[in-house]
Amino acid sequence: MGDQKSRVNVxxxxxxxxxxxxxxxxxxxxxxxxxxxxxxxxxxxxxYEKSPFGSFDMDPIRVTLSEVLxxxxxxxxxxxxxxxxxxxxxxNDAGVRVLRARVGITLDEWLRSADGNEERDLTVWEDMPExxxxxxxxxxxxxxxxxxxxAIGLSCTHMHGDLTSLILLFKAFSESHHxxxxxxxxxxxxxxxxxxxxxxxxxxxxxxLEAKLQKQTPSVKMSTATFKFSDxxxxxxxxxxxxxxxxxxxxxxxxxxFWIRVVHLKGPKHDDHTHSxxxxxxxxxxxxxxxxxxxxxxxxxxxLLSLNEEEMDCxxxxxxxxxxxxxxxGLKEEEFWATLHWLDLQKEEGGKYAPxxxxxxxxFTCVSVEHMIIGDQSVMYSMNFDSAKPVHVSxxxxxxxxxxxxxxxPSAEAGLARTVMVTLPEEETAKLCEDxxxxxxxxxxxxxxx
Amino acid sequence: MPQTLxxxxxxxxxxxxxxxxxxxxxxxxxxxxxxxxxxxxxxxLRLGPxxxxxxxxxxxxxxxxxxxxxxxxxxxxxxxxMSKPRxxxxxxxxxxxxxxxxxxxxxxxxxxSRLILKNNPKSVEFQMRILERSGLGEETCLxxxxxxxxxxxxxxxxxxxxxxxIFSAMDSLLQKTGLKPKDIDILIVNCxxxxxxxxxxxxxxxxxxxxxxxxxxxxxxxxCSAGLISIDLARDLLQVHPNSNAVVVSTEIITPNxxxxxxxxxxxxxxxxxxxxxxxxxxxxxxxxxxxxYRLVHVxxxxxxxxxxxYRCVFEEEDKEGKVGISLSKDLMAIAxxxxxxxxxxxxxxxxxxxxxxxxxxxxxxxxxFNPKWKPYIPDFKQAFEHFCIHAGxxxxxxxxxxxxxxxxxxxxxxxxxxxxxxxxxxxxxWYEMSYIEEKGRMKKGDRVWQIAFGSGFKCNSAVWKCNxxxxxxxxxxxxxxxxxxxxxxxEIVKL
Numbered sequence: 032m033g034d035q036k037s038r039v040n041v042x043x044x045x046x047x048x049x050x051x052x053x054x055x056x057x058x059x060x061x062x063x064x065x066x067x068x069x070x071x072x073x074x075x076x077x078x079y080e081k082s083p084f085g086s087f088d089m090d091p092i093r094v095t096l097s098e099v100l101x102x103x104x105x106x107x108x109x110x111x112x113x114x115x116x117x118x119x120x121x122x123n124d125a126g127v128r129v130l131r132a133r134v135g136i137t138l139d140e141w142l143r144s145a146d147g148n149e150e151r152d153l154t155v156w157e158d159m160p161e162x163x164x165x166x167x168x169x170x171x172x173x174x175x176x177x178x179x180x181x182a183i184g185l186s187c188t189h190m191h192g193d194l195t196s197l198i199l200l201f202k203a204f205s206e207s208h209h210x211x212x213x214x215x216x217x218x219x220x221x222x223x224x225x226x227x228x229x230x231x232x233x234x235x236x237x238x239x240l241e242a243k244l245q246k247q248t249p250s251v252k253m254s255t256a257t258f259k260f261s262d263x264x265x266x267x268x269x270x271x272x273x274x275x276x277x278x279x280x281x282x283x284x285x286x287x288x289f290w291i292r293v294v295h296l297k298g299p300k301h302d303d304h305t306h307s308x309x310x311x312x313x314x315x316x317x318x319x320x321x322x323x324x325x326x327x328x329x330x331x332x333x334x335l336l337s338l339n340e341e342e343m344d345c346x347x348x349x350x351x352x353x354x355x356x357x358x359x360x361g362l363k364e365e366e367f368w369a370t371l372h373w374l375d376l377q378k379e380e381g382g383k384y385a386p387x388x389x390x391x392x393x394x395f396t397c398v399s400v401e402h403m404i405i406g407d408q409s410v411m412y413s414m415n416f417d418s419a420k421p422v423h424v425s426x427x428x429x430x431x432x433x434x435x436x437x438x439x440x441p442s443a444e445a446g447l448a449r450t451v452m453v454t455l456p457e458e459e460t461a462k463l464c465e466d467x468x469x470x471x472x473x474x475x476x477x478x479x480x481x
Numbered sequence: 482m483p484q485t486l487x488x489x490x491x492x493x494x495x496x497x498x499x500x501x502x503x504x505x506x507x508x509x510x511x512x513x514x515x516x517x518x519x520x521x522x523x524x525x526l527r528l529g530p531x532x533x534x535x536x537x538x539x540x541x542x543x544x545x546x547x548x549x550x551x552x553x554x555x556x557x558x559x560x561x562x563m564s565k566p567r568x569x570x571x572x573x574x575x576x577x578x579x580x581x582x583x584x585x586x587x588x589x590x591x592x593x594s595r596l597i598l599k600n601n602p603k604s605v606e607f608q609m610r611i612l613e614r615s616g617l618g619e620e621t622c623l624x625x626x627x628x629x630x631x632x633x634x635x636x637x638x639x640x641x642x643x644x645x646x647i648f649s650a651m652d653s654l655l656q657k658t659g660l661k662p663k664d665i666d667i668l669i670v671n672c673x674x675x676x677x678x679x680x681x682x683x684x685x686x687x688x689x690x691x692x693x694x695x696x697x698x699x700x701x702x703x704x705c706s707a708g709l710i711s712i713d714l715a716r717d718l719l720q721v722h723p724n725s726n727a728v729v730v731s732t733e734i735i736t737p738n739x740x741x742x743x744x745x746x747x748x749x750x751x752x753x754x755x756x757x758x759x760x761x762x763x764x765x766x767x768x769x770x771x772x773x774x775y776r777l778v779h780v781x782x783x784x785x786x787x788x789x790x791x792y793r794c795v796f797e798e799e800d801k802e803g804k805v806g807i808s809l810s811k812d813l814m815a816i817a818x819x820x821x822x823x824x825x826x827x828x829x830x831x832x833x834x835x836x837x838x839x840x841x842x843x844x845x846x847x848x849x850x851f852n853p854k855w856k857p858y859i860p861d862f863k864q865a866f867e868h869f870c871i872h873a874g875x876x877x878x879x880x881x882x883x884x885x886x887x888x889x890x891x892x893x894x895x896x897x898x899x900x901x902x903x904x905x906x907x908x909x910x911x912w913y914e915m916s917y918i919e920e921k922g923r924m925k926k927g928d929r930v931w932q933i934a935f936g937s938g939f940k941c942n943s944a945v946w947k948c949n950x951x952x953x954x955x956x957x958x959x960x961x962x963x964x965x966x967x968x969x970x971x972x973e974i975v976k977l
Contacts, residue, residue, distance in 0.1 A: 052619035125588035
């Protein structure tokens with residue numbers, strides 16, 4: 032299954048431009064955090080039963096896309112180096128690359144039979160060239176399935192933005208298509224640190240980053256599996272652990288569950304007796320001066336939660352969920368600023384930022400997308416085209432090496448339902464898919480090869 | 482090109498002398514008539530009513546004589562009115578506005594150029610230099626097939642572009658004029674570089690279900706001046722067919738003609754030609770007289786094809802690798818100048834006021850008889866026309882004509898701004914320029930417009946229109962969303 036030729040056939044490449052020229056060509060620098068994320072790429076795929084793109088070349092939906100792009104100058108921009116040698120974005124209106132592909136099977140068959148690795152073909156995976164002034168950092172791939180379904184894949188370098196930025200860009204597109212006002216308009220001013228100084232030395236995040244800088248992991252072939260947990264099952268589980276962790280969110284529960292099972296799968300560790308989980312949380316609304324959701328750029332923080340081996344062995348799900356919950360709710364703004372300050376200190380001579388290293392990994396990393404659920408509405412599934420919600424939304428992170436990555440995302444079903452995408456070394460993914468503790472929750476398995 | 486009179490003509494005193502001279506010569510008939518009428522009036526008053534009555538009685542009038550005289554007068558009047566050429570009116574016209582997805586910013590154009598011509602950096606540099614100095618803006622449009630990397634110029638895509646441009650312009654024209662498709666008697670479509678079978682005029686007839694006895698024509702291969710050739714053809718047909726409507730569609734289909742090689746002389750059109758089209762309704766029906774925008778006064782066509790250099794200066798051929806492109810020779814501007822001079826020599830006597838013609842004649846006689854070193858007099862065409870529409874073939878063409886005809890920046894503003902906003906849309910560019918002048922509110926009743934177009938062959942064609950009614954600004958034209966931003970200052974070299 033793995034070596035089979037891809038069923039996704041890319042047949043054309045074109046450039047989509049914005050609807051109006053920007054008043055002047057501005058160049059503005061990327062932030063420290065943006066530079067630090069430079070090792071990775073981010074890819075989001077939206078699946079729809081019926082493609083809104085019609086005839087394509089002259090379809091009015093492309094006019095809407097052009098108009099939305101004119102509100103996002105960094106998306107149609109090109110990367111360039113500034114005087115200090117750091118990356119900057121030159122808003123010259125060059126446009127985004129759009130690729131069109133055809134898949135020979137229907138959407139439903141794809142969701143049943145394709146595996147996580149094949150799903151990667153639905154977006155563009157291109158390395159940034161040495162001189163990127165004619166390279167489009169943003170790419171959209173439109174994959175047409177037999178029978179009218181479509182998978183719209185957006186990808187960009189992680190330097191430009193994070194998962195939230197991509198999702199809200201797509202949401203702005205769907206809202207414009209229906210003539211609605213944009214709920215989360217784009218905001219480009221990076222957060223400014225408050226006046227007080229943050230001590231770098233005793234911050235948990237910074238010591239964790241130091242450790243990341245040192246570690247090197249051998250690259251192993253990874254594979255991805257997707258688990259969909261329904262609202263009723265998650266509710267039931269939460270009530271089971273209610274006594275240990277009364278305020279658990281679905282993220283706490285699922286992160287804990289998968290962490291325990293993955294640790295169990297990996298077996299005992301040789302060198303050190305602690306198990307670590309790296310948690311990636313969005314910081315937009317956690318800052319004292321909250322950033323609007325529409326902030327286009329990176330606003331993430333990675334922090335480490337550690338348990339020693341004995342605690343892990345005899346811990347129950349509730350206890351671990353409680354620990355995760357306390358950790359996530361205990362995250363303070365100081366952590367975020369301390370990280371940025373540390374990154375500043377890593378600058379080389381002349382003000383150039385240090386080369387980026389892996390931020391996702393090498394530990395087992397868990398990404399929370401809880402912030403994309405506002406009220407009881409999941410923003411990720413709110414981009415409708417012709418009144419149809421997406422059937423499924425997937426997300427991949429490029430170059431996320433190490434022990435593994437899990438993303439806990441909202442599902443098409445509202446409420447507490449969640450979709451968990453797990454990327455692990457191949458054998459471990461296969462074993463995880465047979466794990467009884469997970470299977471008893473009756474997840475719907477998508478995109479895994481039988 | 483001949484030079485102007487020496488500098489002292491700029492001095493104020495001479496200006497007033499010149500004004501006085503012009504007024505005298507242009508109104509000579511009235512100036513002569515007034516003293517004669519005064520003399521007659523004085524004579525009549527002097528004679529008194531009785532004398533006049535005696536004078537009247539002394540004339541013997543015979544019935545036969547009276548009848549013959551009146552028949553003669555009626556006969557002459559009838560012959561005069563029958564042989565007068567029918568007036569041709571331009572009822573209205575519509576220009577095509579491409580969708581924003583077809584826009585080509587400089588950065589995108591250069592990026593595509595670098596990606597497609599990656600083995601020829603010199604050609605890429607050449608294109609960049611041309612684009613910097615071209616006078617085009619960031620909103621010009623290319624058809625969808627050219628946005629692909631590499632471009633996909635299939636025949637289907639070319640037909641798609643033709644349908645999009647022509648049908649949009651036609652729909653807009655039918656809506657503006659209230660014309661019903663079955664009332665179209667004559668259809669002329671001109672598109673130089675794309676000529677499928679069945680023709681584009683057949684495509685229009687099929688789409689709009691036009692009458693089976695329609696007179697349709699399809700002109701191809703005639704270059705950027707084909708628009709005025711079509712107008713000329715329509716005018717001639719309207720002389721033969723009374724009470725008719727003629728629709729002229731001028732466009733240029735870019736899709737099949739995007740040069741994909743790396744020969745420099747052939748890369749130039751890629752930088753300049755852009756998507757555009759126009760549909761024009763001409764009529765000789767009396768009821769259109771009051772609502773028509775313009776009346777066609779003259780069309781003058783000059784062809785320099787007899788000269789080999791002129792014939793070869795815009796030439797479609799294959800390059801060394803077998804890729805077809807249009808090669809522009811280095812003598813283009815000189816040949817254009819010659820063609821213009823020829824055209825002016827023919828149009829001058831038709832449009833210039835008597836004062837200018839007299840000056841020109843006297844200078845000509847003087848040069849021949851007295852002193853060949855006298856500088857030839859260039860007639861001042863600004864006195865014959867209020868507005869000029871110079872084909873937006875490129876910045877060099879507009880600069881050259883501005884210099885030679887001594888036009889001010891405002892006169893050539895329509896041409897320069899059309900080049901900036903729409904690029905060189907070939908035969909339809911004159912109509913975008915007319916639209917610009919109208920949308921700026923400058924077109925008043927009685928204004929005369931001179932449209933000049935150059936084209937391969939080498940041809941220089943002119944049309945003279947007279948404005949029939951003051952034209953109000955509208956919102957359904959290609960300039961509606963950007964007219965307030967214009968005029969813009971176009972730098973000599975845009976930094977890319």
